[in-house]
Amino acid sequence: MQKSIQVLSSLSADIDTIFEFYDLAIEHQKKVSPKQWQGFDRELVKQEIAEGRQYKILVDGAAAAIFAVTYSDPQIWLGKDHEKAVYIHRIVTHPAFRGYGFVNIIVGWAKAYSKERPLDYIRMDTWADNEKLLSYYTSCGFEHVGEIKIAADSGLPKHYEGIKLNLFEIGLRSKD
Numbered sequence: 001m002q003k004s005i006q007v008l009s010s011l012s013a014d015i016d017t018i019f020e021f022y023d024l025a026i027e028h029q030k031k032v033s034p035k036q037w038q039g040f041d042r043e044l045v046k047q048e049i050a051e052g053r054q055y056k057i058l059v060d061g062a063a064a065a066i067f068a069v070t071y072s073d074p075q076i077w078l079g080k081d082h083e084k085a086v087y088i089h090r091i092v093t094h095p096a097f098r099g100y101g102f103v104n105i106i107v108g109w110a111k112a113y114s115k116e117r118p119l120d121y122i123r124m125d126t127w128a129d130n131e132k133l134l135s136y137y138t139s140c141g142f143e144h145v146g147e148i149k150i151a152a153d154s155g156l157p158k159h160y161e162g163i164k165l166n167l168f169e170i171g172l173r174s175k176d
Helices: 012-032 042-050 102-116 131-139
Strands: 005-009 054-059 062-070 085-093 121-127 143-149 164-171
Touching: 005 102, 012 042, 012 054, 012 062, 012 085, 042 054, 054 102, 062 102, 085 102, 102 121, 121 131, 131 143, 131 164
Parallel strands: 085 121
Antiparallel strands: 005 054, 054 062, 062 085, 121 164, 143 164
16 A cells, blocks of 8 residues: 655644654664764754744655755855755654655655746755665665865764764756
């Protein structure tokens, strides 16, 4: 039977679920990587929800994944901040829903969203030493467009300090 999959804006009532997902992600990161997220500020997430930038993916009504977006990412995408893009961050899949291909679902959502809000790119980043994610993101249609080392004083969350990131994008407009 076909599963019902929806991408919806997160609500204030979802905040505990969002932080439960972050805790699950950190627990998983500790098992598979020497790097882990350092947790997130609850006020930041509340602000993202209020601004309509925090999303959830439901499978048959159950929370299966979450992600956040922004429309500006100057500390990571140096010199490209003027370009019209959606930047996808903090994708977390609940362990019970791994394998559903949520990045492809998010890409489909972003492409549809770009018809409402003119965008030229879908962008994301991940730790540069994560070859598995590099391969997965490129299989989802992203082009690997470079690597950047983040300065310790970037203003980004602590887990970004001094690390290298792979940068990925999907161009949405034809280059005539």
